[in-house]
Amino acid sequence: MNFIAFLILGALAGWIAGNIMKGRGFGLLGNIVVGIVGSMLGGFLFSALGLKAFGFVGSLITATVGAVVLLYLISLVKRS
Template sequence: MNFILFLIIGAIAGWLAGKIMKGRGFGLLGNMVVGIVGAFVGGLLFRAIGLASYGFIGSLVTATVGAAVLLFLIGLIKKA
């Protein structure tokens, strides 16, 4: 059950990050990948600045912030 919740949070976070970063989205599987990688990036960023998140909403915020940062960095690399 936790794995399914993890995938749902990843999909929602990837979709939200795509909307925040003015993207078109990447489809269900692409949004999941962006959201899951974003969860790791967000976790690293939040720990580095001393923040913690708990529960579904906290996990969603962390993953969304991380995914938005990831998309921003990918955009910088693609322009270079």
């Protein structure tokens, strides 16, 4: 059950980040990948700043922030 919740969290975070950065999502698989990588990046950023998130909503916020940062970094690399 934890794995399914992890995939749902990744899909939601990726979809939200896609809507924030580009105005649309990336499809189910793309949203999951962006959300999962974003959750790792967000966890690193939050711990570096001394912030902690608890529960599903906290995890969703952390993953979404990380996914937005990831998409921003990707857009910077694409421009070069």
